[in-house]
Amino acid sequence: xxxxxxxxxxxxxxxxxxxxxxxxxxxxxxxxxxxxxxxxxxxxxxxxxxxxxxxxxxxxxxxxxxxxxxxxxxxxxxxxxxxxxxxxxxxxxxxxxxxxxxxxxxxxxxxxxxxxxxxxxxxxxxxxxxxxxxxxxxxxxxxxxxxxxxxxxxxxxxxxxxxxxxxxxxxxxxxxxxxxxxxxxxxxxxxxxxxxxxxxxxxxxxxxxxxxxxxxxxxxxxxxxxxxxxxxxxxxxxxxxxxxxxxxxxxxxxxxxxxxxxxxxxxxxxxxxxxxxxxxxxxxxxxxxxxxxxxxxxxxxxxxxxxxxxxxxxxxxxxxxxxxxxxxxxxxxxxxxxxxxxxxxxxxxxxxxxxxxxxxxxxxxxxxxxxxxxxxxxxxxxxxxxxxxxxxxxxxxxxxxxxxxxxxxxxxxxxxxxxxxxxxxxxxx
RNA sequence: GUGGCUGUAGCUCAAUUGGUUAGAGCACCGGUCUGUGGCACCGGGGGUUGCGGGUUCAAUUCCCGUCAGCCACCCCA
Numbered sequence: 001x002x003x004x005x006x007x008x009x010x011x012x013x014x015x016x017x018x019x020x021x022x023x024x025x026x027x028x029x030x031x032x033x034x035x036x037x038x039x040x041x042x043x044x045x046x047x048x049x050x051x052x053x054x055x056x057x058x059x060x061x062x063x064x065x066x067x068x069x070x071x072x073x074x075x076x077x078x079x080x081x082x083x084x085x086x087x088x089x090x091x092x093x094x095x096x097x098x099x100x101x102x103x104x105x106x107x108x109x110x111x112x113x114x115x116x117x118x119x120x121x122x123x124x125x126x127x128x129x130x131x132x133x134x135x136x137x138x139x140x141x142x143x144x145x146x147x148x149x150x151x152x153x154x155x156x157x158x159x160x161x162x163x164x165x166x167x168x169x170x171x172x173x174x175x176x177x178x179x180x181x182x183x184x185x186x187x188x189x190x191x192x193x194x195x196x197x198x199x200x201x202x203x204x205x206x207x208x209x210x211x212x213x214x215x216x217x218x219x220x221x222x223x224x225x226x227x228x229x230x231x232x233x234x235x236x237x238x239x240x241x242x243x244x245x246x247x248x249x250x251x252x253x254x255x256x257x258x259x260x261x262x263x264x265x266x267x268x269x270x271x272x273x274x275x276x277x278x279x280x281x282x283x284x285x286x287x288x289x290x291x292x293x294x295x296x297x298x299x300x301x302x303x304x305x306x307x308x309x310x311x312x313x314x315x316x317x318x319x320x321x322x323x324x325x326x327x328x329x330x331x332x333x334x335x336x337x338x339x340x341x342x343x344x345x346x347x348x349x350x351x352x353x354x355x356x357x358x359x360x361x362x363x364x365x366x367x368x369x370x371x372x373x374x375x376x377x378x379x380x381x382x383x384x385x386x387x388x389x390x391x392x393x394x395x396x397x398x399x400x401x402x403x404x405x406x407x408x409x410x411x412x413x414x415x416x417x418x419x420x421x422x423x424x425x426x427x428x429x
Numbered sequence: 430g431u432g433g434c435u436g437u438a439g440c441u442c443a444a445u446u447g448g449u450u451a452g453a454g455c456a457c458c459g460g461u462c463u464g465u466g467g468c469a470c471c472g473g474g475g476g477u478u479g480c481g482g483g484u485u486c487a488a489u490u491c492c493c494g495u496c497a498g499c500c501a502c503c504c505c506a
Contacts, residue, residue: 007497007498106506108505110430113501114498290505293505381465395465
């Protein structure tokens with residue numbers, strides 16, 4: 001019988017847990033800076049919560065089972081349905097726009113790969129009740145500020161943005177039938193991974209007219225909004241979408257993140273529920289999977305049976321971000337740290353050592369000492385490797401049963417001073 | 430779920446064409462050192478060579494299966 005963790009699940013040793021905490025602290029810090037408040041929901045949900053939105057095929061990627069009450073339940077694979085339920089239930093009572101975030105552990109039963117496990121932690125940030133593109137800009141700026149918070153720069157990470165409505169209008173303009181849109185989205189998604197000729201063939205084989213395919217690839221090849229506008233500026237049906245995008249970029253500049261952002265119409269996002277601006281964050285070297293992805297999903301709350309309300313959000317996993325930080329040497333190492341180590345040259349003084357330690361701990365200090373008799377040299381060594389700032393040494397000849405003094409040694413410079421017991425306990429940290 | 434590559438100590442790696450008891454560095458524990466840490470030297474623990482089977486006088490080495498990891502699909506967080 002194997003004692004290893006299940007495939008795709010992680011044991012968090014202290015170093016790994018410190019890394020996880022570092023990333024999650026950055027999430028909380030930045031989300032708080034934008035005025036978002038944290039919430040959480042159950043890790044186990046009714047299966048229907050997920051099948052209602054995404055259909056039965058998603059069941060193959062869920063941890064599903066029947067509980068003892070005969071309910072079909074699933075470990076949560078994403079946070080959005082839970083969020084939609086919670087917000088939907090109290091939408092009228094909540095101050096709008098709702099700005100909530102969460103850092104759930106999510107589960108998905110899939111073949112694992114680098115950057116993709118069966119379990120991960122994910123920052124979820126959502127805004128409900130604000131249709132204006134200003135909310136889209138605010139959301140992306142928050143995601144980018146998380147990158148800054150952990151030391152990444154615009155040369156490490158790029159945000160690619162697109163707009164489902166703009167794409168939809170383009171397809172209509174090129175007279176591509178509604179029924180072909182799913183195929184077109186699938187092809188766009190593969191634009192930088194498969195040869196263009198093969199993708200064109202897939203579209204024409206699927207029944208899309210060759211001239212429409214050509215126009216589509218030209219438009220999607222635009223590297224900036226200006227370029228796209230120049231190409232299709234005369235098309236009245238697109239004007240509104242161009243205005244929205246233009247404003248979006250202006251607001252991103254106002255928020256100081258425009259350096260990070262590029263228009264990229266090949267960003268589709270797999271999830272069917274996105275309705276407007278969508279975005280992804282990638283490492284510029286193209287070494288890792290997407291760090292983050294999100295967008296506007298104005299219809300989702302209504303789809304899930306709640307009150308209709310405009311909404312948008314993103315998810316950012318801890319796995320890819322962690323890999324990126326480690327590869328860029330931006331992940332802090334776990335440094336052992338301790339305020340005091342209490343040592344003695346006489347094992348008979350162990351109870352005195354413990355009393356001194358208890359007094360120091362009572363003063364809010366972190367304190368360790370050797371739990372078994374050890375040579376003084378060994379205790380100093382242990383103190384050093386435990387990261388102790390100071391060592392309190394009880395020497396048989398000085399201590400004289402508690403009536404005398406102790407030596408306090410600062411490990412960084414080796415300096416020592418001799419103090420009485422009551423003095424020590426008044427020391428600042 | 431499909432296909433490919435890879436599995437030797439906690440980590441990084443050795444081990445002749447298949448040939449004694451599978452080694453080294455780092456890490457860990459201890460000794461030199463019962464008034465003082467980081468260094469040095471010495472020593473110790475730790476391996477069913479992922480697991481199971483096969484071929485062979487003999488398998489870490491060759492073959493098959495399986496599990497795990499990585500990669501590409503699929504799908505997406």
